[in-house]
Amino acid sequence: MSLFSSGLVRPHSSKIAFLHRAIDALVIVACLMLSLEVTRDLSLVEPHYLQAGVWSVLIFSMVATTQHVYGSWRVQPLHVAVAATLITWFWTAIILVSLAFLTKLSSDYSRAAVLTWFFLTPVCLGGARVGLRLGLKAFRAHGRNTRTLAIAGKTRLGQQVAEKIMHTHWLGMRFVGYFDDRLAHRDCHHAANEQDGVGRFDELVEMARQGQVDYVYITLPMAAEKRIVELVNALSDTTASVYLVPNFFVFDLLHGKLSSLDGIPVLSLHETPFYGLDGWVKRWEDIVVSSLILLMIALPMALIALGVKLTSPGPVLFKQRRYGLNGSVVEVWKFRSMTVCEDGEKVTQASKKDVRITPFGTFLRRTSLDELPQFFNVLQGNMSVVGPRPHAVAHNEQYRKLIRGYMLRHKVKPGITGLAQISGWRGETETVDKMKMRVKFDLEYVQNWSLWLDLKIIFLTVFKGFVNKNAY
Numbered sequence: 001m002s003l004f005s006s007g008l009v010r011p012h013s014s015k016i017a018f019l020h021r022a023i024d025a026l027v028i029v030a031c032l033m034l035s036l037e038v039t040r041d042l043s044l045v046e047p048h049y050l051q052a053g054v055w056s057v058l059i060f061s062m063v064a065t066t067q068h069v070y071g072s073w074r075v076q077p078l079h080v081a082v083a084a085t086l087i088t089w090f091w092t093a094i095i096l097v098s099l100a101f102l103t104k105l106s107s108d109y110s111r112a113a114v115l116t117w118f119f120l121t122p123v124c125l126g127g128a129r130v131g132l133r134l135g136l137k138a139f140r141a142h143g144r145n146t147r148t149l150a151i152a153g154k155t156r157l158g159q160q161v162a163e164k165i166m167h168t169h170w171l172g173m174r175f176v177g178y179f180d181d182r183l184a185h186r187d188c189h190h191a192a193n194e195q196d197g198v199g200r201f202d203e204l205v206e207m208a209r210q211g212q213v214d215y216v217y218i219t220l221p222m223a224a225e226k227r228i229v230e231l232v233n234a235l236s237d238t239t240a241s242v243y244l245v246p247n248f249f250v251f252d253l254l255h256g257k258l259s260s261l262d263g264i265p266v267l268s269l270h271e272t273p274f275y276g277l278d279g280w281v282k283r284w285e286d287i288v289v290s291s292l293i294l295l296m297i298a299l300p301m302a303l304i305a306l307g308v309k310l311t312s313p314g315p316v317l318f319k320q321r322r323y324g325l326n327g328s329v330v331e332v333w334k335f336r337s338m339t340v341c342e343d344g345e346k347v348t349q350a351s352k353k354d355v356r357i358t359p360f361g362t363f364l365r366r367t368s369l370d371e372l373p374q375f376f377n378v379l380q381g382n383m384s385v386v387g388p389r390p391h392a393v394a395h396n397e398q399y400r401k402l403i404r405g406y407m408l409r410h411k412v413k414p415g416i417t418g419l420a421q422i423s424g425w426r427g428e429t430e431t432v433d434k435m436k437m438r439v440k441f442d443l444e445y446v447q448n449w450s451l452w453l454d455l456k457i458i459f460l461t462v463f464k465g466f467v468n469k470n471a472y
Helices: 012-040 047-066 078-102 111-141 156-167 181-187 201-209 225-235 277-311 359-366 374-380 393-399 406-411 432-447 451-465
Strands: 147-152 173-179 215-218 241-244 257-261 264-268 317-323 329-335 384-386 415-417
Touching: 012 047, 012 111, 047 078, 078 111, 147 156, 147 201, 156 173, 173 201, 201 225, 215 225, 225 241, 277 329, 277 359, 277 374, 277 384, 277 451, 317 393, 329 374, 374 384, 374 415, 384 451, 393 406, 393 432, 406 432, 415 451
Parallel strands: 147 173, 147 215, 215 241, 384 415
Antiparallel strands: 257 264, 317 329
């Protein structure tokens, strides 16, 4: 009996990895040829362009290895695989430009062709990755390129994992059963490889040794450290891929991710999504969007300022201290819409038919035009275009004692608009339940941030965020 037929060595992964590499190489070279053809009717056979094509494939392959692009992506979301591919091309382009500069060969290349190539390639690489995933999805849905999976620990978490596997056919995973020494004696009348039955850990290890189990997901409770260690040690004598699924659902994870502290693995429970490249993307988004908007609203802002000055005594701008990123206090600007400028230990929220609101201020608040000066706060770096709305310091101190996780909304900069606002949770929060709903959407935004989500919120704000029945 050969290794392949016994299941101890499964050839599919290496074939798919080779297919990934071949498709990526073809896409990179094809995009270069198309860019040369479109821009200057050049040819890939010209020595320096041929060298650029070869070097780009080699560099991309090396960078991709460090990004684990050609590892197993079976259980990874598609957007993660696409993002890893795009990051790999980004670094490939940086290295190519650096090499051309250092070797003084940059003048030999058409800037238009190179820029077209640099922007066209990631689009095609991402499209190829989506197409390949869809192809594999259809392939696996028909029972091809499958893997077997066992769950160690018939717990609530284990049952969630099993349900996810059985309802996600494109993963190509075949569930073979639960294994748990604590419960095995209760289900001894079942065979170990039946989905409803429970086998023992030694049976699981033996099946893995025989190549009958490809993946083992350990879903034992966090208190079962000793049993987990013993099982992992036993499975180290097999070729099965072993995953530990800790029950972190007992925590309210905020952008949780696994990282390392000088070799010690640590899991972040409450963290900001704006580290590294994402932080730069967010900041540049704020600068570009706020600058464009300020150019468009410069004249309306001047007219509003004049209207505020002429219709009621007092300053044009109302400045109030509010909590910003990481709970630091920032000064937020608004057009004054009230006869008072409260910013003390007690701040009364605006309510319907509030006598403190000026007639012109009523119009400003209903249309959210009083918020326009906050685009200057965005340029200063104190706020973001999209994010949780900032509350007065007095309100923060009040609600942080009443709503669990309230201060986690300050893991990002406060925004002019946000997910809560376009979802209808703006205006007065006269009850704690209303504030809880606003905080719920704020935390959902922090957990699921993406550039696309920001652009979606900005777009929907035009239709849902400016004028609202709760704005007064």
